[in-house]
Amino acid sequence: MDDLKPILIADDHSLIRKGLRQVLEAQSAITVIEAEDGNEAIRLIRKHKPSIALLDVEMPKMTGFDVANRVLAEGLPVSLVFLTMFKDEQIFNKAMDIGVKGYVLKENTIAEIQQCIRTVSEGKYYLSPTISDFLIRRNSKLAAPAADSQGINLLTPMERNVMKLVAAMKSNSEIAGELNISIKTVQNHRNNICSKLGLHGAHALLKFATEYISRL
Amino acid sequence: MDDLKPILIADDHSLIRKGLRQVLEAQSAITVIEAEDGNEAIRLIRKHKPSIALLDVEMPKMTGFDVANRVLAEGLPVSLVFLTMFKDEQIFNKAMDIGVKGYVLKENTIAEIQQCIRTVSEGKYYLSPTISDFLIRRNSKLAAPAADSQGINLLTPMERNVMKLVAAMKSNSEIAGELNISIKTVQNHRNNICSKLGLHGAHALLKFATEYISRL
DNA sequence: TACTTGCTGGGTACTTTTACCCAGATAATT
DNA sequence: AATTATCTGGGTAAAAGTACCCAGCAAGTA
Numbered sequence: 001m002d003d004l005k006p007i008l009i010a011d012d013h014s015l016i017r018k019g020l021r022q023v024l025e026a027q028s029a030i031t032v033i034e035a036e037d038g039n040e041a042i043r044l045i046r047k048h049k050p051s052i053a054l055l056d057v058e059m060p061k062m063t064g065f066d067v068a069n070r071v072l073a074e075g076l077p078v079s080l081v082f083l084t085m086f087k088d089e090q091i092f093n094k095a096m097d098i099g100v101k102g103y104v105l106k107e108n109t110i111a112e113i114q115q116c117i118r119t120v121s122e123g124k125y126y127l128s129p130t131i132s133d134f135l136i137r138r139n140s141k142l143a144a145p146a147a148d149s150q151g152i153n154l155l156t157p158m159e160r161n162v163m164k165l166v167a168a169m170k171s172n173s174e175i176a177g178e179l180n181i182s183i184k185t186v187q188n189h190r191n192n193i194c195s196k197l198g199l200h201g202a203h204a205l206l207k208f209a210t211e212y213i214s215r216l
Numbered sequence: 217m218d219d220l221k222p223i224l225i226a227d228d229h230s231l232i233r234k235g236l237r238q239v240l241e242a243q244s245a246i247t248v249i250e251a252e253d254g255n256e257a258i259r260l261i262r263k264h265k266p267s268i269a270l271l272d273v274e275m276p277k278m279t280g281f282d283v284a285n286r287v288l289a290e291g292l293p294v295s296l297v298f299l300t301m302f303k304d305e306q307i308f309n310k311a312m313d314i315g316v317k318g319y320v321l322k323e324n325t326i327a328e329i330q331q332c333i334r335t336v337s338e339g340k341y342y343l344s345p346t347i348s349d350f351l352i353r354r355n356s357k358l359a360a361p362a363a364d365s366q367g368i369n370l371l372t373p374m375e376r377n378v379m380k381l382v383a384a385m386k387s388n389s390e391i392a393g394e395l396n397i398s399i400k401t402v403q404n405h406r407n408n409i410c411s412k413l414g415l416h417g418a419h420a421l422l423k424f425a426t427e428y429i430s431r432l
Numbered sequence: 433t434a435c436t437t438g439c440t441g442g443g444t445a446c447t448t449t450t451a452c453c454c455a456g457a458t459a460a461t462t
Numbered sequence: 463a464a465t466t467a468t469c470t471g472g473g474t475a476a477a478a479g480t481a482c483c484c485a486g487c488a489a490g491t492a
Contacts, residue, residue, distance in 0.1 A: 075372075077369070077373070156468060158468075159291075170419075171418040173448085181471085184470085184472060187450080187451095188470080188471075206422075397441085398441060418480080419448095421479095
């Protein structure tokens with residue numbers, strides 16, 4: 001077990017690796033490990049379990065994406081940050097789909113990369129400001145659906161109350177307690193809601209409730 | 217049943233009611249109903265089921281808050297918008313806690329109120345730009361906790377994979393299918409995760425997983 | 433080699449949720 | 463007065479999740 005989890009830098013350009021390592025190790029109590037291609041990156045992630053891995057997207061043999069897919073498949077506990085030269089919207093979207101925590105353009109400064117590492121290590125996302133356009137467009141696409149919730153209008157007041165508590169992931173007995181009714185009644189309300197909304201199967205109501213709770 | 221759901225305006229000042237009604241009915245296909253105090257507001261909400269209720273916070277007898285509490289208790293299907301003269305942070309926070317969808321200062325223009333109605337009717341929130349300070353402060357408070365998730369570090373890769381699918385509200389059989397393992401194995405992983413994390417009871421893991429999914 | 437860790441599955445018992453059925457009480461509408 | 467909608471609860475059965483037990487196998491470590 002290490003004292004502090006290290007940070008991995010995977011880039012085929014030795015100059016970039018050395019430069020980054022120098023800055024990071026000088027200005028913070030961070031240990032850096034280096035990989036010069038994707039295969040080595042995977043091996044080192046498995047072995048040293050770094051908290052963060054900075055991956056160059058454009059690497060020979062195994063790209064940053066290949067590494068990311070591998071990490072996902074094995075469920076390795078590491079936050080991924082992509083480092084790339086290209087401001088490409090499709091690449092960015094694929095990276096977000098895959099769940100990377102940071103996305104930094106190489107045209108940005110080292111200070112940005114440090115900020116990125118700090119932010120990601122707090123569990124938040126960090127994206128280069130220069131690609132915020134992409135993010136906004138992406139969000140407006142995702143927020144689009146919002147339809148098919150007309151069924152909600154069929155619900156009675158009590159059914160709404162039950163649904164709110166379902167969305168809070170309360171169990172039926174907890175709901176019964178809060179509303180001062182019997183568990184049996186709660187179950188009936190749930191069933192009625194499901195049939196009004198056409199929901200079937202395990203957790204179907206819970207999914208719907210958490211998704212549309214803002215419209216209750 | 218009405219053709220289109222109306223909008224309720226509750227304010228003790230007749231001048232405000234008439235002014236708002238005129239603008240709203242002139243510029244859009246909206247029906248407005250008026251209430252001059254909180255009691256009447258509740259009665260009209262029950263009867264006409266408006267989609268949105270604009271509530272003056274400062275009303276005699278029954279304030280906007282009293283109306284809001286009543287609406288919540290009965291689970292009436294209406295989106296609440298608070299209209300107030302005072303830029304008070306505590307009042308704002310109480311309003312957000314209670315779940316109002318809009319919060320508009322009377323110092324703002326009528327155009328803002330129209331924008332607010334439009335936004336809220338799409339299921340989104342609308343807050344007067346002049347109180348965005350409050351919202352930011354509030355968010356930083358709420359986002360604060362972020363602790364107690366150290367237990368996550370105890371999880372094995374496979375356990376993480378299972379947990380991600382739990383967070384997506386998949387059933388055990390769905391998880392088993394996606395990971396190509398038996399349901400029994402999934403159940404065992406869940407149990408191991410729960411004991412590592414000290415979780416007990418119904419939906420405990422699901423709650424935890426959805427809350428901390430960003431750290432997986 | 434021996435040991436540990438993680439993944440895989442089976443067994444068993446209990447609890448919770450889902451999915452139907454039913455009916456009485458109450459309040460509002462026709 | 464009759465009808466409808468809503469809330470309330472009971473019954474039953476199947477499916478899913480929770481909570482423990484167990485053991486074999488593979489990989490890495492001491």
